[in-house]
Amino acid sequence: MPFSAEMLLNYLIIGAVLMVLGMLGFLSRRNMIVMFLSAEMMLQGTALTLVGFGRFHGNWTGQIFTIVILTVAACEASIALALILILFNRKSSLDVSLWQELREPGRSAIVDQASDAEPEPIIRGIETYPHLVPAGVEPPHPTESWTERRD
Amino acid sequence: MxxxxxxxxxxxxxxxxxxxxxxxxxxxxxxxxxxxxxxxxxxxxxxxxxxxxxxxxxxxxxxxxxxxxxxxxxxxxxxxxxxxxxxxxxxxxxxxxxxxxxxxxxxxxxxxxxxxxxxxxxxxxxxxxxxxxxxxxxxxxxxxxxxxxxxxxxxxxxxxxxxxxxxxxxxxxxxxxxxxxLDQDGKPPQASLTGNAMVSMADRLDTTGRADLVKGTMPNHKIVLERVMGPRSTLPERTPGKAKPAHVASLGAVLFTDHLLTIELAGSLLFVALIGALAIATPKPPIRPTVGTPSTTTTA
Structure with a gap:
């Protein structure tokens, strides 16, 4: 496929849209896993821009940069998921608003009224669960309660 | 605008x-x-x-x-x-x-x-x-x-x-x-223009380096440095009558000549991230003293 200046412009627009949508997700969502996915989406938009520029100028640099982005994204994924795991162990929740004590000095905390939230709409109908046939021998249950978990 | x-x-x-x-x-x-x-x-x-x-x-x-x-x-x-x-x-x-x-x-x-x-x-x-x-x-x-x-x-x-x-x-x-x-004619410029210039530059560098190596007029480390650091970063272009150069081979050649330091840095970064993730996520003994001390904690 010939890669004209117009095609480069298409790639830049798509990259900008992905980047901005990732930023929106990171700013507005409160689930830490969704925030992580949004950050990855910003990286995807940037990678698209770099590959488009590299193809337009006829050199490898854009692809090399994108390989570096992939590496950094892998590192970020490992660190971020480890952090999410440890933060979930502390508060038993994925809500990022529970960590407001890490905010800047001089800012007041945002208080959520949980009572304001309406309950999840109930879906009418009969709840059905799959019937599973028990297989194998039932393992022995632990005699003492679980002590490893911190909460 | x-x-x-x-x-x-x-x-x-x-x-x-x-x-x-x-x-x-x-x-x-x-x-x-x-x-x-x-x-x-x-x-x-x-x-x-x-x-x-x-x-x-x-x-x-x-x-x-x-x-x-x-x-x-x-x-x-x-x-x-x-x-x-x-x-x-x-x-x-x-x-x-x-x-x-x-x-x-x-x-x-x-x-x-x-x-x-x-x-x-x-x-x-x-x-x-x-x-x-x-x-x-x-x-x-x-x-x-x-x-x-x-x-x-x-x-x-x-x-x-x-x-x-x-x-x-x-x-x-x-x-x-x-x-x-766009050009003055209103046409987009050819994307491979800079690529061809780079190819000729790399060829020149290659021949002079080899000639200097034979004659011994240049210090060896300088020749090696120039050949390693020289610009090789051109996408493979399909020329008529010749097969297109292999994609991954060219990418690897660029990656391990022009961007050697980048590879080393990326490897170090991955290693550091591995250690960091392990240090963060390994379970530690409970923080609250009221929960009871598990058998893994040592009193030393």
Whole structure:
């Protein structure tokens, strides 16, 4: 496929849209896993821009940069998921608003009224669960309660 | 900025407004209120209109084959639409699935722009990342129903406003830039122009280096340095009568000559991240003394 200046412009627009949508997700969502996915989406938009520029100028640099982005994204994924795991162990929740004590000095905390939230709409109908046939021998249950978990 | 016509500017502004309104309607309510079905429907329609309108700014020339053009539009629509669904889904499992679709679309666009290795690499790397994300969601998600924090957004209005203002600020210069890259005849320049210049430069460097090596007029380390650090970074071009050079081989050659330090740095970064993740995530003894000391703690 010939890669004209117009095609480069298409790639830049798509990259900008992905980047901005990732930023929106990171700013507005409160689930830490969704925030992580949004950050990855910003990286995807940037990678698209770099590959488009590299193809337009006829050199490898854009692809090399994108390989570096992939590496950094892998590192970020490992660190971020480890952090999410440890933060979930502390508060038993994925809500990022529970960590407001890490905010800047001089800012007041945002208080959520949980009572304001309406309950999840109930879906009418009969709840059905799959019937599973028990297989194998039932393992022995632990005699003492679980002590490893911190909460 | 006179290159961007007022009609285009108005169209772009309307597109951004439609997209912002639709995305705001699709995002969760800031107080966790249930949005009516009508708001979701209107939001989806507005977002669809905005996506179709922004595709009016994509220009695919007639010189592109029909199949490439079709696949470009398929992947581009898929990327933008699934990106919106990623950030607006209430369920993190759905978010992860939509993000997988975004990654697939992006690697398709990589494939269309001649980055085969990156397309495969992105799918492989992100498939692993998304499977791990699934495991985390299943492990950490609430048992019954969707969590409260998934149904509440943090300042959705101002987040949408700032994000789409940024999008406007990014796209207006891009569209205004279009005639600047054209020739005086109004034609786009050939993309391989700089590539050919670089090839000839690399050839010259190669021959002189070899000649100097034979004659012994240059210090050896200098020759080696010049041959290693010389510019080799040109995409393989298909010349008539000759087979196209191998993609991965050329990429590897560039990666291990021009960007050797980058490889070393990336390897070190991965190693550090591995150690960091292990240091963060390994379980430690309980913090509260009232829970009771487990047998793993030593009194030394």
């Amino acid at each position: 006179d290159t961007l016509s007022t009609a285009d500017l108005v169209k772009l502004f309307l597109t951004i407004v439609f997209g912002a309104t639709g995305t705001y309607l699709l995002l969760p309510h800031s107080l966790g209120k249930v949005k009516p079905k009508l708001a979701h429907f209107v939001g989806l329609v507005l977002v669809a209109v905005a996506v179709i309108a922004i595709s009016g700014f994509w220009k695919v020339g007639k010189e592109v084959e029909l199949v490439s053009r079709l696949f470009f539009y398929l992947f581009a629509f898929m990327a933008v639409g699934c990106a919106i669904l990623t950030i607006t889904s209430r369920d993190p499992v759905h978010s992860a699935l939509w993000f997988a679709a975004v990654v697939l679309a992006t690697s398709g666009l990589f494939l269309l722009s001649g980055a085969q290795f990156l397309a495969a690499g992105t799918v492989i790397v992100y498939a692993g990342a998304i499977i791990v994300t699934f495991l985390f969601v299943i492990m950490l998600a609430q048992k019954e129903g969707r969590a409260l924090y998934d149904r509440m957004a943090r300042a959705p209005f101002f987040a949408t406003l700032s994000s789409f203002l940024l999008l406007l600020g990014l796209i207006v210069p891009l569209l205004g830039m279009r005639p600047l890259v």
